Amino acid sequence: MAYRRALNLLPRGKQFIFRVFQKPPNAISQTLRFHMNNPCSRTRNLHTATPLMVAKLLSAEELFAMRSLQGYLKKMEMEYSECLRAVNSSETEEQFSEDELRAKRTKVSLLAPLIQSIRELEAKQKEVTETETLMKDEDPALRELAELEREGCLQDIQDLSQKILDLVIPEEDADMSDLVLEVTAGVGGQEAMLFTAEVFDMYQGYAQHHGWSFDLLEHMTSDLGGLRHASASISGPQCYKRMKFEAGVHRVQRVPKTEKQGRMHTSTMTVAVLPQPTEISFTINPKDLRIETKRASGAGGQHVNTTDSAVRIVHLPTGVVAECQQERSQLKNREKAMKALRAKLYSIKLEEATSKRYNQRKLQIGTRGRSEKIRTYNFAQDRITDHRIGMTVHDIKSFLLGEDLLEEMNSSLQEFSNQETLMELLEESNQDSS
Secondary structure: OOOOOOOOOOOOOOOOOOOOEOOOOOOEEEEEOOOOOOOOOOOEEEEEOOOOOEOOOOOHHHHHHOHHHHHHHHHHHHHHHHHHHHHHOOOHHHHOOHHHHHHHHHHHHHHHHHHHHHHHHHHHHHHHHHHHHHOOOOOHHHHHHHHHHHHHHHHHHHHHHHHHHHHHOOOOHHHHOEEEEEEEEOOOHHHHHHHHHHHHHHHHHHHHHHOOEEEEEEEEEOOOOOEEEEEEEEEOOOHHHHHHHHOEEEEEEEOOOOOOOOOOEEEEEEEEEEEEOOOOOOOOOHHHEEEEEEOOOOOOOOOOOOOOOEEEEEEOOOOEEEEEOOOOOHHHHHHHHHHHHHHHHHHHHHHHHHHHHHHHOOOOOOOOHHHOEEEEEEOOOOEEEEOOOOEEEEOHHHHOOOOHHHHHHHHHHHHHHHHHHHHHHHHHHHHHHO
């Protein structure tokens, strides 16, 4: 695909594509939690809007010339040096408590890779300057060697710059989680249900494309073969990180199979992507649960309506409900329902933390990913448009396979999120320094 990496930091001759977006009053937000395990720990949100406007493209030279970025890196170097001196000082025990000393050791450990990369980058930039001087020498052989050396240094600079960016913008805690996927038909009747089935199949294909497991939890079909509601547990490396931006309202514009006069209809369906916490990181008090069993309904063979295999779990303090009747075994259904319930409650907890932060900052946000239109699938024009970043790709048939085109879309969304996170990080660092 012909899309460049947005965080390519080659300082000479290349461009760093960095989008600065204009946020209108109706800006909406999808939760993105950013955690550094140090005093800079914070919650991040992906801000989205319609329309989305690219204000400026910054080159690498322009980026590194920004005082905010240089100031932030210098600030990290100073904090590292101060903590290192405190840890190595012979008077440490008199000046700091045991908890303070432990915190400084932790910070030294966390900042060490970043500081090392910054120093290696500075050394390589110095080497480039020296080789450029040698390239002016009268000896042709020496000039040729200097040119080869310079090319190697530039590649090293590119790799180190990307490494620094990755260290400055670490992954959120939930990125390493498995997930629970939920799809629900919205406006549009049978057509919405048919489209919901197609999107659910797309995500199953996406999981297969990445080698993730796809375990069905709920599957409520319609009369015409569509889906009213379905959910699945997805497990695999970085599955939540790659799928978290799919949450929201997906809109389809096409002539439905049920339309006899050939008119274009607009239908919607909703996707929820819930990070699946481990039992250790997020526990539920068994006393807060009401577990009900009933006979499974719908198509499914001899066990349907003959055994109490279906399980419904209610979390009493919040009223959140999870159900499962996919398995013949009540025990397996209960296990799957608990997995879905834990994901729902954990997602609510993350959203509450993010809402508090945004209320404090007085930002206007929408009703989050599950209730805002994020993407349009227009079959007449054979295009898919993501309204959060203004990106359009063509070939809906290939997109719905859940392979390269969907991966390309999600990679662009991740890059946009990284860009915005970096800008917020630098902005907040400037505010703290002032």
